[in-house]
Amino acid sequence: MTRLFHVPLSPFCRKVRLCLAEKKIEVELVEEHYWEQDPDFLRRNPAGKVPVLKFDGLMMAESTAICEYIDETRPDPPLIPREPKARYEMRRLVGWFDDKFHNEVTSKLLYERVNKKVTGEGYPDSRNVKAGARAIKYHLDYMAWLLDHRRWLAGDTMTLADFAAAAHLSSLDYISDVDWDRSATVKDWYAKIKSRPAFRSILADQIPGFRPPPHYADLDF
Amino acid sequence: MTRLFHVPLSPFCRKVRLCLAEKKIEVELVEEHYWEQDPDFLRRNPAGKVPVLKFDGLMMAESTAICEYIDETRPDPPLIPREPKARYEMRRLVGWFDDKFHNEVTSKLLYERVNKKVTGEGYPDSRNVKAGARAIKYHLDYMAWLLDHRRWLAGDTMTLADFAAAAHLSSLDYISDVDWDRSATVKDWYAKIKSRPAFRSILADQIPGFRPPPHYADLDF
Numbered sequence: 001m002t003r004l005f006h007v008p009l010s011p012f013c014r015k016v017r018l019c020l021a022e023k024k025i026e027v028e029l030v031e032e033h034y035w036e037q038d039p040d041f042l043r044r045n046p047a048g049k050v051p052v053l054k055f056d057g058l059m060m061a062e063s064t065a066i067c068e069y070i071d072e073t074r075p076d077p078p079l080i081p082r083e084p085k086a087r088y089e090m091r092r093l094v095g096w097f098d099d100k101f102h103n104e105v106t107s108k109l110l111y112e113r114v115n116k117k118v119t120g121e122g123y124p125d126s127r128n129v130k131a132g133a134r135a136i137k138y139h140l141d142y143m144a145w146l147l148d149h150r151r152w153l154a155g156d157t158m159t160l161a162d163f164a165a166a167a168h169l170s171s172l173d174y175i176s177d178v179d180w181d182r183s184a185t186v187k188d189w190y191a192k193i194k195s196r197p198a199f200r201s202i203l204a205d206q207i208p209g210f211r212p213p214p215h216y217a218d219l220d221f
Numbered sequence: 222m223t224r225l226f227h228v229p230l231s232p233f234c235r236k237v238r239l240c241l242a243e244k245k246i247e248v249e250l251v252e253e254h255y256w257e258q259d260p261d262f263l264r265r266n267p268a269g270k271v272p273v274l275k276f277d278g279l280m281m282a283e284s285t286a287i288c289e290y291i292d293e294t295r296p297d298p299p300l301i302p303r304e305p306k307a308r309y310e311m312r313r314l315v316g317w318f319d320d321k322f323h324n325e326v327t328s329k330l331l332y333e334r335v336n337k338k339v340t341g342e343g344y345p346d347s348r349n350v351k352a353g354a355r356a357i358k359y360h361l362d363y364m365a366w367l368l369d370h371r372r373w374l375a376g377d378t379m380t381l382a383d384f385a386a387a388a389h390l391s392s393l394d395y396i397s398d399v400d401w402d403r404s405a406t407v408k409d410w411y412a413k414i415k416s417r418p419a420f421r422s423i424l425a426d427q428i429p430g431f432r433p434p435p436h437y438a439d440l441d442f
Contacts, residue, residue, distance in 0.1 A: 046363065047321050058306065062320075065312035072305045084293045085279065091286035099283075100268050142267065 005032040005044065005052040008205040009114060009174060011106055012063040012098065013051040014167035019067045019160065021198035023074045027053075029201075035119040064094055067160055079160045090154040093146075093161035097168055101139055106168050108132025109177045114210060136172070137182065144183040158193070166193045170202055174212045180221065195219045226253040226265065226273040229426040230335060230395060232327055233284040233319065234272040235388035240288045240381065242419035244295045248274075250422075256340040285315055288381050300381045311375040314367075314382035318389050322360055327389050329353025330398045335431060357393070358403065365404040379414070387414045391423055395433045401442065408442075416440050 002020070004027050006013035020027050032041060034050050045052045045061040053060040056073070060066045071080045081087055109132035112124035143165065146153050154161040169190060172178050180187045193199065203217040215221040223241070225248050227234035241248050253262060255271050266273045266282040274281045277294070281287045292301045302308055330353035333345035364386065367374050375382040390411060393399050401408045414420065424438040436442040 047317060056306075058309070060309065060313070062313045062316035065309050065316055068312055069305055069309040072308065084290055085277075087293065088279070088281065088286050088290040091289055092281070092283045095283035095286055096268060100270075 001054075002027045003030055003054040004028070005030050005034075005041070005054075006050050007031060007034070008207055009110060009171045010050055011102070011110075011164075011167040011171050014170060014202055015063050015098075015160070015163050016051045016053060016066050016070075017201060018163040018167060018198050019070050019079060021201060022077060022079060022163075022196070023070060025070070025074065064098065064160075067163075071160070079158070079163065081155065081157060081159060086155050090159040090161045093154050094164045097161070097164040101165075101168055104135040105132050105139060106172065108135065110171055110175065113175055113177075114207070117209065118207075133177070136177065137179075140179070140182050140186055143189070144185045147185045147189050152189070162189075162193055166190065166199075170194075170199075174205070174207070174216055175210065176213045180215075191219070191221070194221075222275075223248045224251055224275040225249070226251050226255075226262070226275075227271050228252060228255070229428055230331060230392045231271055232323070232331075232385075232388040232392050235391060235423055236284050236319075236381070236384050237272045237274060237287050237291075238422060239384040239388060239419050240291050240300060242422060243298060243300060243384075243417070244291060246291070246295065285319065285381075288384075292381070300379070300384065302376065302378060302380060307376050311380045311382045314375050315385045318382070318385040322386075322389055325356040326353050326360060327393065329356065331392055331396065334396055334398075335428070338430065339428075354398070357398065358400075361400070361403045361407055364410070365406045368406045368410050373410070383410075383414055387411065387420075391415075391420075395426070395428070395437055396431065397434045401436075412440070412442070415442075 002025055004013065004016060004020070006017070006029055008031070017027070032050050032052070034041060034048060037048055042048055044059050047061055049061070051063055051066065053066050060069065068080065071078065081090060108128045112128050112132070116122055116124060143153065150156060152158045152162050153165055169178055180190070194203070223246055225234065225237060225241070227238070227250055229252070238248070253271050253273070255262060255269060258269055263269055265280050268282055270282070272284055272287065274287050281290065289301065292299065302311060329349045333349050333353070337343055337345060364374065371377060373379045373383050374386055390399055401411070415424070
């Protein structure tokens, strides 16, 4: 049985969930309190973080390595283009979201507002929250610029780059930190991706102590 | 002409340099003061960081996306295995070094001791330096454990994972922050990789204000 050890709002876990769902691979979700550094969990992944995926006899870590493996062994429908330059552009953008967007936005908003409370680390640092709220504007504008030139973020087909971006934005949307009025282009892109069957499980997430805004699960937001 | 905008001690730039050199692709190295956020540089890479590689008519960013592209278009000699599970393991380990090792060790030692001085950010924070010095022991032990089971880090052939690890360790070795006596297995592995022709340019690096220890460029260290 495929099993994913995860936390619901982690964008890295959400990227893997979207990838599995798009490929119609059934998965059992197990919430993992990775911050407690339970020895059993550390045995599954010495890096001590989620996602961890039990799949094909492997205990897998590192979300992008996992998604590339899933796409290579279950290529239908494809999430990674075939042509090297298109593959490069997709990987560049996955890196953009999982590194730059993560550092400048997700860690400053989601981790301050949610993770600190959940893990008992205390209150949000308002300087970080302000920096994150400022940085997300630039990122939404960059996405709008890309989407003015292409149908999807990395080119004319939907790829893992769209899932990486949507994973971060959906987690932030759960805490109302995305201003969808900033760009109609980005909103249209998110509406398209949000309406995919693969997105359903993510829209059904409920985190105790944090109620999502009504538009979070609304396909016509 | 292939041109790499880089800084000499950046492990991400070094990974790309090793990859290019292993494939015998000649490259012009241009030092980039990315922290000055020069508009010309931001036009080359809106992410505002190095490495940036001018190659095949593209201006490329994100070191792993670059290395995957180089290997896909110049597969000889291969740095990425062909079998999906081996590819996964290689990518997991590239992620291990570029994310976990980078956060726990490189950013705590190299960035504190060198980058802060070079960019004028001030003095090293001794708590970070201590944390980094503690964490590298665990990482060297993990590498020793992997290398007790395999000839190279990700399996029985040399891959990009070895270059990722060697890129971080060589930068730290420049400032004498690697205790090679901790594990004979890791030292042997590093001696093998250090003696490759691809490593020569890295061993010749000289950073003004920081003199490397005599063993840094010594193949018989």
